[in-house]
Amino acid sequence: MNLFRDVMDKELDDCDGDKMGKVDDILLELRPDGAxxxxxxxxxxxxLSPMLPSFLARLGRWIEERLLGSAADQPIEIPWEKVMSIDVVVKVDVDRHQVGATHTEEALWDRFISPLPWSRR
Amino acid sequence: MGRIGSLTLGIITAIGGFVDMGELVTCSQAGAQYHFALLWTVVVGVLGIMVYAEMAGRVAITSGRTLIDVIRERLGWRIASISMVVATLVNVLTIVIEISGMALVLQIVTGISYLWWLPVTALLIAGILWFSSFKLIENGASLLGLGILIFVVAAVKMNPPWSEVGRQLIIPSIPGGTGLSAYAFSAVSLIGAFMTPYEIYFYSSGAIEEEWTGKDFVTNRMTTIIGFTFGSLIVISMMVVAAQTFFLHGLKSASFGSIPVPVVSALGIGGLAVFAFGAFADTGGAALEASLSTGYSIAQFFGWDWGQEHNPRQAPAFVFTYLVAILVAVIIGLTGVDPIQLTIYTTALAAFSLPFTFIPLLIVANDEVYMGDMRNGFLANISSGFFLIILTIVTIATIPLFILSGGGGG
Known part of the structure; x- marks a missing residue:
């Protein structure tokens, strides 16, 4: 498998088939034997912040704090063993709400969208 | 609705939705200032949007993925973020000019300044997006916008020298005594008006919203070819009637109020009523599509839930994004920036930004892994490559031309 071509930047779906984001990066571990x-x-x-120029990362964090009330300290890591299938999307055996993947959408809903009239129709 | 019915509807909406504020302003000014000498830009712009819209639809049908999705998946988040940011910038400016266009129509009808109408039109757009389905948005505004065909009726009534119109459509010419940089900047603005990024993002996402499948390749091709061809007749007519009314009498088309003057002179006050109805629906439809395109490209980049078939609870970030875009647009509009000048600058910026969308699209459309047998053929690559070369020249030339022409003023 070519990790960059087949996994990176693909849509990530949770165990119920709901969107939970994109594969932003892949964490590798270097074993003592060099593998x-x-x-x-x-x-x-x-x-994505660590890969941005520092001023853009700071700006992104500032916007995130203002909009969402808090900025995520750490990105979410989903163990590789949880990967169920890799096709057009990458499906993983986790619940998107439980791992905090919907933090941005939930915060925007609570702070801005739900107070609008007829939002809960 | 049967397949023929939906195909017919697709073609009709492509015609009705072809015109927006960009075309209304740039075509009127081009006809008034350069007579028929910029008609050739219609051929370049319409063929270009035809080729790339068809490609975006084909990529969406084959891969089941939208344009931003496939750009990110195949070319990485860095290139996708450039496409997304540039498209968002142009989309927001497009929303400004489209809601201003709606407000200017209301100004003509009521006599009340468009600045008072601006918050009303923005609220109307937000309200329609908040409550309506994708199909209603796509089809409703475009069907109502067919009123803009009044320009074709006016052109037939004026009976211009059609052989000259035909000649200038194919052979570019520069009228004597004209500043070359101002002429070239007008050409750039026209091409940007015919090929706006929001149209490509909307078309690509619309194919997914409407759940197009392999059976829809014909719909995709016919909609783009027939719909845009007939759409081009409207913009040709707009330029021709402006040329016959303003240029031949040494007049300029400097304000929004002068755009319907040729229609009124050919068809009377009834023509003005049809113009107002059609222009309001067309600019409104474009505002809806540009707002959705903003939400689409940002939500798809981050992998959020998106789609007009979702209610606000199901796709809150998508809804938040387009509402913020409309809010920013109305704030920009209320600063009192001249909507006509802003339209010229926005269409030029749209032309400048096109390669940031079209180059990744062209690469993806040639990707065998994604596209299989439906990847670009020889003809698609030759034609899209040709337009890409033109657009790249346009992109490089836009800023120097803007400076040399004194902001397009000549």
């Missing part, structure tokens, strides 16, 4: 093994899929708010 690299895939440890986890990295996703969620904060996962």
């Amino acid at each position: 690299a093994v895939v440890r986890a899929i990295v996703m969620g708010p904060g996962s």
Whole structure:
């Protein structure tokens, strides 16, 4: 398997088939014998920040704090063993709510969208 | 609805939805200032949008993925983020000019300044998006926007020298005594008006919203070819009637109020009523599509839930994004920035931004893993490559032309 072509940047679906984000990065572990093994899929708010220029990362964090009330300290890591299938999307055996993948959407709903009229129709 | 019915509806909506504020302003000014000498841009712009919209639809049908999805998956988040940010910038400016267009129509009808109408039109757009389904948004505004065909009726009534119109459609010419940089900047703005990024993102996401399958390849091709061809007749007519009314009498088309003058002179006050109805629906439809496109591209980049078939609880980040885009747009509009000048700048910026969308699209459309047998053929690559070269020249030339022409003013 080509990790970059087949996994990176693909849509990530949870155990119910619901969208939970994108595969933003892949965490590898270097074993004492020199072999690299895939440890986890990295996703969620904060996962792209380390790859951005520092001023953009700071700006992103500032916007996130203002909009969501708090910024994610750490990106979400989904153990590689939880990967169920890799096709057009990457499906993983976790609940998107339990791992905090819907933090951004939930915060936007609570703070901005739910107070609007007829939002709960 | 049967397949023929939906195909007919697709073609009709492509015609009705072809015109927006960009075309209304740039075509009127081009006809007034350069007579028929910029008609050739219609051929370039319409063929270009035809080729790339068909490609975006084909990619969506084959891969089941939207444009931003496939750009990110195949070319990585860095390139996808550039496409997304540039498209968002142009989309927000497009929303500003479209809700301003709606407000300007209301100004013509009521005599009350468009600035008072601006918050009303923004609220109307937000309200329609909040309550309506995708199909209603896509089809409703475009069907109502067919009123803009009044320009074709006016052109036939004026009976211009059609052989000259036909010649200038194919052979570019520069009228004597004209500043070359201003002429070239007008050409860039026209091409940007015909090929706006929101149209491509909307078309790509619309194919997924409507759950197009392999059976819809014909719908995709026919909608783009027939719909856009007939759409081009409207913009040709707009330029021709402006040329016959303003240029031949040494007049300029400097305000929004002058755009329907040729229609009124050819068809009377009834023509003005049809124009107002059609222009309001067309600019409104474009505002809806540009707002949705903003939500689509950002939500798809981050992998959030998206889609007009979701209620706000199911896709809150998508809804939040387009509502913020409309809010930012109305704030920009209320600063009192001249909507006509802003339209010229926005369409030029749209032309400047096109390669950031079209180059990744072209790469993906040639990707065998994603596209299989439906990847670009020789003809698609030759034609899209040709337009990409033109657009790249346009992108490189836009900013120097803007400076040389004194902001397009000549």
